[in-house]
Amino acid sequence: MTSLHSRFAPVLAVLAAIVAIWYLGAYALNAPFQRDLDRRSGETPTAWEFVVRTMTQAKPTLPAPHQVVANVYENTFLRKPTSNRSLVYHSWVTLSATLLGFAFGTALGILIAVGIVHVTTLDRSLMPWIIASQTIPILAIAPMVIVVLAAVGITGLIPKALISTYLSFFPVAVGMVKGLRSPEAMHLDLMRTYHASRAQTFWKLRVPASVPFLFASMKVAIAASLVGAIVGELPTGAVAGIGSRLLNGSYYSQTIDIFAALIAGSVVAIILVSIIGLAGRLTEKAMGARPA
Amino acid sequence: MSLRNVPWQGVAALVLVLLAIFSPAFTTQELAALSAGGSGAAFPYAVTGPLMLALAVLAALTIVLRPRPAAEAAALFVLVHAAAWLLLGGIAGAEGGALAAYWFLLAALWLIAWRLATVLSSLRPAGRAADTAVRLLVPALFGAWILIVWEAVVRGAGIPFILLPPPSAIGVRIANSVPILAADVYQTIFKAVLTGYVIGCAAGFVVAILADRFLFLRRGLIPIGNMVSALPIIGVAPIMVMWFGFDWQSKAAVVVIMTFFPMLVNTVAGLAASGHMERDLMRTYASSYTQTLAKLRLPAAAPFIFNALKINSTLALIGAIVAEFFGTPIVGMGFRISTEIGRMNVDMVWAEIAVAALAGSVFYGVVALLERAVTFWHPSIRGG
Numbered sequence: 001m002t003s004l005h006s007r008f009a010p011v012l013a014v015l016a017a018i019v020a021i022w023y024l025g026a027y028a029l030n031a032p033f034q035r036d037l038d039r040r041s042g043e044t045p046t047a048w049e050f051v052v053r054t055m056t057q058a059k060p061t062l063p064a065p066h067q068v069v070a071n072v073y074e075n076t077f078l079r080k081p082t083s084n085r086s087l088v089y090h091s092w093v094t095l096s097a098t099l100l101g102f103a104f105g106t107a108l109g110i111l112i113a114v115g116i117v118h119v120t121t122l123d124r125s126l127m128p129w130i131i132a133s134q135t136i137p138i139l140a141i142a143p144m145v146i147v148v149l150a151a152v153g154i155t156g157l158i159p160k161a162l163i164s165t166y167l168s169f170f171p172v173a174v175g176m177v178k179g180l181r182s183p184e185a186m187h188l189d190l191m192r193t194y195h196a197s198r199a200q201t202f203w204k205l206r207v208p209a210s211v212p213f214l215f216a217s218m219k220v221a222i223a224a225s226l227v228g229a230i231v232g233e234l235p236t237g238a239v240a241g242i243g244s245r246l247l248n249g250s251y252y253s254q255t256i257d258i259f260a261a262l263i264a265g266s267v268v269a270i271i272l273v274s275i276i277g278l279a280g281r282l283t284e285k286a287m288g289a290r291p292a
Numbered sequence: 293m294s295l296r297n298v299p300w301q302g303v304a305a306l307v308l309v310l311l312a313i314f315s316p317a318f319t320t321q322e323l324a325a326l327s328a329g330g331s332g333a334a335f336p337y338a339v340t341g342p343l344m345l346a347l348a349v350l351a352a353l354t355i356v357l358r359p360r361p362a363a364e365a366a367a368l369f370v371l372v373h374a375a376a377w378l379l380l381g382g383i384a385g386a387e388g389g390a391l392a393a394y395w396f397l398l399a400a401l402w403l404i405a406w407r408l409a410t411v412l413s414s415l416r417p418a419g420r421a422a423d424t425a426v427r428l429l430v431p432a433l434f435g436a437w438i439l440i441v442w443e444a445v446v447r448g449a450g451i452p453f454i455l456l457p458p459p460s461a462i463g464v465r466i467a468n469s470v471p472i473l474a475a476d477v478y479q480t481i482f483k484a485v486l487t488g489y490v491i492g493c494a495a496g497f498v499v500a501i502l503a504d505r506f507l508f509l510r511r512g513l514i515p516i517g518n519m520v521s522a523l524p525i526i527g528v529a530p531i532m533v534m535w536f537g538f539d540w541q542s543k544a545a546v547v548v549i550m551t552f553f554p555m556l557v558n559t560v561a562g563l564a565a566s567g568h569m570e571r572d573l574m575r576t577y578a579s580s581y582t583q584t585l586a587k588l589r590l591p592a593a594a595p596f597i598f599n600a601l602k603i604n605s606t607l608a609l610i611g612a613i614v615a616e617f618f619g620t621p622i623v624g625m626g627f628r629i630s631t632e633i634g635r636m637n638v639d640m641v642w643a644e645i646a647v648a649a650l651a652g653s654v655f656y657g658v659v660a661l662l663e664r665a666v667t668f669w670h671p672s673i674r675g676g
């Protein structure tokens with residue numbers, strides 16, 4: 001149990017420190033406005049009352065952790081999942097775009113990787129552009145894609161998913177190129193001595209060798225995909241989704257709502273990454289990998 | 293020479309050019325002029341049409357006949373680009389009226405260009421400079437042909453300007469609005485991105501050194517840092533805008549938060565990268581913690597640190613542009629994109645995207661060059 005203890009104690013300590021700093025920050029940032037409020041209403045609260053008041057404002061500059069937790073709890077468990085104030089509803093909207101975009105992006109990334117590994121011309125001409133595509137602030141194109149597709153009559157899930165696709169294909173493509181090329185020269189030579197065709201080498205050697213790389217890059221890709229879906233919701237005029245909660249919160253200074261939406265997004269991200277990690281471990285185990 | 297060795301692109305291109313020759317017309321105007329009995333008004337490709345077809349046939353025959361690779365590449369390069377130049381130049385005034393011959397010829401030219409790229413990537417020139425030139429030429433050719441096909445398809449099919457402007461219009465827009473673009477770049481990149489990037493990376497670096505010194509801190513911070521890297525941090529943008537106001541400070545704050553964690557995680561990983569043997573050697577020299585850090589562990593960590601700097605160069609740009617969607621003064625790249633799209637000035641949006649892409653590539657390139665200069669000893673640089 002000592003290893004468990006030495007692993008979790010530091011994390012908990014750092015988390016506790018973060019919460020403590022957060023509380024101090026909430027006091028420091030909310031105090032000027034509260035002082036102003038009290039002065040106008042002519043009240044002179046005691047020091048403790050004043051601290052409590054900074055933690056209970058309706059639209060604080062920095063909401064205190066317990067306010068955010070209360071908001072998340074209320075909007076997750078106390079509301080019907082179909083209500084448009086429910087975080088479950090908004091998370092689901094964002095999640096559906098994320099998953100669709102992730103599926104497209106992974107398929108596209110694998111396709112590009114297979115092409116690059118097998119066609120020399122593609123390797124020479126496409127690879128530099130794929131790396132360059134990462135240096136483009138892809139999210140800048142997001143409003144463009146949304147508005148243009150809306151002009152053609154495509155709205156809803158697809159445009160957001162396309163932005164997710166654009167963000168998530170890159171890690172998969174790069175990771176899979178590395179993965180498909182990971183078999184050693186010795187193994188490739190062995191396949192040649194077996195007189196294996198290119199297709200056989202691909203399915204029996206390259207694909208199994210690339211599986212760990214695939215899951216590692218899929219973890220990055222699904223996180224990127226979620227970011228894409230959230231940003232994709234910003235220019236649509238904020239109808240539904242985590243991104244729209246952020247934008248609405250920003251319009252009406254509902255800081256507590258913004259933080260609650262951030263928490264919801266983070267929870268979704270952690271769940272998605274954990275699922276991929278678990279699937280990766282199960283697949284590798286089924287394929288006979290030894291635990292590292 | 294057996295027929296099996298003939299490159300398929302050459303045969304396909306030849307078939308497509310023949311189809312183009314036997315198609316009735318390049319454009320609707322030509323069709324109208326032909327039906328009017330040849331006495332009608334001038335039409336596009338009246339003179340250049342046969343010339344383009346001849347160039348394409350020559351190029352296709354070059355592929356099929358397979359001369360020496362260097363000669364083939366040179367011939368194809370001249371022929372295909374001359375034909376493409378004529379094709380793009382001739383469509384002016386006949387946008388949206390392209391007919392079968394136009395499309396067949398475009399497809400044939402694209403195949404010839406593909407063959408050209410294949411020949412070029414199989415070339416192994418002797419000199420080092422020539423080799424680098426060929427290495428650069430192949431991707432440049434790919435990029436150029438994306439633009440050529442984009443231009444030809446958009447203008448030939450008459451795709452509405454709102455949906456997708458041709459690259460030439462975007463180029464004109466960039467040339468005409470240099471002052472606006474320069475002001476946006478100054479606001480977004482030089483004020484927000486660079487400030488935030490420097491602060492964020494420096495803070496990440498310092499905390500990583502601290503985490504390296506104190507095991508407890510490292511055990512606590514690294515799992516959290518790894519988790520945070522999966523989170524949609526970009527969501528803090530509205531909060532930062534609320535705290536730091538509409539000007540560049542709030543964007544810099546978003547950039548600081550986005551760049552901090554990759555730097556922290558990578559630097560800590562890098563500081564663990566030096567081998568036991570080297571560390572033992574330092575101990576036999578009785579070197580202090582700082583000496584070991586400065587002379588062994590930081591140089592060994594340099595590849596990791598530069599990896600973080602590269603990742604952060606793109607994250608920083610994204611963070612600043614997205615943060616501008618939540619409120620800005622009336623200048624900045626994100627502001628320009630979101631307002632011009634509302635006014636349907638799509639060419640301006642594309643111009644801004646092109647500038648952003650260029651800035652991102654330059655930023656990344658500078659960091660990569662710096663990396664080559666600093667980590668010249670690393671196998672990945674020395675071997676390449």
